[in-house]
Amino acid sequence: MTSAVIDREPLPDTAPQDPPRAGRRRRRHDQPPRWQLFVPLGVYLLFTLVPFYWMLLFALRESGSDSLVPWPITFEHFEKVWNERSFDTYFFNSIQVGVATMVMTLLVALSGGYALARFRFRLRMPFMLALLCSQFIPGALLLVPLFEVFRELQMLNSLGSVIIAETVFQLPLSMILISGFIRNVPPSLEEAAWVDGCSRLRGFLAIVLPLLRPGLVAVGSFAFVHSWNHFLFALMFLSSQDKQTIPVGLNTLIGSDSVDLGALAAGGVVAALPVVIVFAFIQRWLITGFSAGAVKG
Amino acid sequence: MADAVKARSRPLRRRRAGSTPRYLPYVLIAPAALLMLGFIAYPMLSVLQYSLRDYNVTKPWRNGFAGLDNFKEIFTEDDFFWDTLAFSGRWVLVEVALQLVFGLVLALLINQTFVGRGLARALVFSPWAVSGVLTSTIWILLYNPSTGVSRYLADAGIGEYGTSILSDPGTVFWGVVVAELWRGVPFFAILLLADLQSVSKDLYEAAAVDGAGRLRQFWHITLPHLRDAIVLSTLLRGVWEFNNVDLLYTLTHGGPAGATTTLPLYVAQTGIDGNEFGYAAALTTVAFVILLFCSILYLRLSKFGGDDQ
Incomplete structure (x- = not known):
């Protein structure tokens, strides 16, 4: 490959109906519709993050509370495991x-x-x-x-x-x-x-x-x-x-x-x-x- | 002395090696080799030796040579061994298949360009860094019948109060499968994403010019490219899922009633809790042979590294 080709690299492989946009290496037609990306990704993110949130919730809310947000927030559980549970x-x-x-x-x-x-x-x-x-x-x-x-x-x-x-x-x-x-x-x-x-x-x-x-x-x-x-x-x-x-x-x-x-x-x-x-x-x-x-x- | 060695070896040495003595590579691999000899090879050999003994650390009086008695007991009297073997097979197949499918989909999603990709990638990969015991901790909190997710779902009219997923033999399998899936999918996603990024973009462009849709591009370009990575990662993961006992040991302790005991977990319980080192060693030997056999079979069947495309 000659240096001339490298210099002009974005140009030769760009289809005429698709003008190149600065800073973008991939073009639109490579990409599926956005919802096909964000819906499954969002569902998977929920599956990943809810368990983490659940642990934070239990760690930060008062014992006996069944609220789904850790409020009022407490650090008693941390003090307990850190000091009493070694x-x-x-x-x-x-x-x-x-x-x-x-x-x-x-x-x-x-x-x-x-x-x-x-x-x-x-x-x-x-x-x-x-x-x-x-x-x-x-x-x-x-x-x-x-x-x-x-x-x-x-x-x-x-x-x-x-x-x-x-x-x-x-x-x-x-x-x-x-x-x-x-x-x-x-x-x-x-x-x-x-x-x-x-x-x-x-x-x-x-x-x-x-x-x-x-x-x-x-x-x-x-x-x-x-x-x-x-x-x-x-x-x-x-x-x-x-x-x-x-x-x-x-x-x-x-x-x-x-x-x-x-x-x-x-x-x-x-x-x-x-x-x-x-x-x-x-x-x-x-x-x-x-x-x-x-x-x- | 050193000079003498040098002088003698000079004609044999390669020119490029310059002033390098011939023994240098051996010096360099020596630490690794010694560690592996001492802490993998030697223990492996001693497993073989223990497996022929009747050896229980808490009962020194029955500490003799037992010949093949341990093996005879495993294959003829120990029904639980067969149960754990069947569960291991089911566990590995289901886990590896589901993790591969979800991991591949996730890698394909994350491989696209979109705003916030870096953050999304960091978030979906994060369970990779989490241990088996921590996974157990999290899912114990989620599955708890009185304070877990099922209670809030019951509040909302879905399901029943007091559903205990982990103590019901009918639901425990999928309960542990989902927990392990949560932590296992990122492994595949990370490895497959690394490989996806090395697919030449020209191929897709050429295929698009020829009128191939995205599904056909995936089938004819992406999948063949990922083939070796998929074979290798499923094999490594299969071995790992078979061997790893952290999650099951802490989440269900193999229960209820032994319903989630894999063969290595059975070994660990026999050795750690039961102190039956001899019998555990015999089980280890059997497990290792099975694992080796399955791995070779898998590499053969998948024609790993072959150019038969």
Whole structure:
């Protein structure tokens, strides 16, 4: 394709009866009537948002009230779960697990993903195959043997056991995605840096890493959200109450004899808040991150 | 020492590798490989070993070699195993099919240009970030017979008071299906949207010029393009729905009367609540073999990656 064609790109493919409008890449005739878009989307939005609203409603209105708006508003349920139901402890434990899992996953996956993307070595294909196969191994089914492993390592009832377990199950997919991102960075960029006297590590840090940012955000937030949400490892490996995480705390609230719905809803909001905030920041990069990984992954 | 290795390996090395030692890739994959060997491969092997034992952590006196007794019990005496297997199959099929259909429709809707698309996308994708336990929490609030949605509907004259969706064996299945659907659809929508955005717009324009309507464009351009993504995402999701027990464990605890117990949930209950590690390990082995078999069969039948279009 010559540069002349690129310069005139909007013109040749525009049908004569449809004058081009500035800033619009698609034309009217591509699009269905508006109601065919907004009616189903609106219905689906209701299905998505009503459950969230229901939880907020229960968390914010007074106990015993049956109004459909949280008014008069109260924060008693939040105080209760935070102070009396130890959600303060659970919250900081969960943050530790989430952040540590994210950092470990990214470091290990970057190092392995770089090797897979840039080197041809004898164990490359077997290793790739092992990564793919491990996707079929259910974490829930390895609970019992993992419990034994951590008992041998004397790591039971420490957050480290949960962090390691979460990282291990995040690793394969993260590494496959990251190696896809690295393959999208032209090797010539790195080689130019070596010619200029950079070491491989410095070349990587200075040239490749900045280009990987969207992908790393996607993979890292994936790891954070998963470990924040995951429940069975924490339930199985952590026995004392001051080591529990948020999902286990929620499960305790659900399982108590007379469920305090207000407290349960408030606990749910505390559990949802960090992931919703993370999600709001990264959802745009999530799509680009996944499509970049999918191109060659 | 290092120099000696370098000198010996020099003629074999590729020219482009410059000053890179040959063992570098192995050093780079070592952390990942060690973690996976220690915490996936080793536990997998020990599952096989436990499955041949009669092993209960709370009863150290019966901790011996049992041969294939666990497996014999599973296949010949344990009727509940077959119930959980049947439920697992139904659960995975219904969930994956519904999530795929809704996710695809949602991806197609969101892929169009309209005002507020960014916000709409963020909102409809948001349940993706929500955990199984949190999903349970939300749907427990919604399904509660005295304060949930059904009560307000009854106020408005729809349905009856005191409808308890989760404790009625007739409604519990669709109750949990809807809850899991709520959280599962965004996964498909996100992955399929990523793939949709890589369809060349020229194709649609060419098809439009040739007079193809939107339905035919979807059938002949969009769907073939999404094929591999659909096969892969349904497979990953199917495996995930089979394995994931968070939601069912917390929402219904497998009840009422075991009506919503999947095979992995049965394993978790046998292991966590019952402490029957040996029997749970045997169930794990069986579940894994079934899962592997179904996955290979699915990839074969769907001719994944084949160029048979």
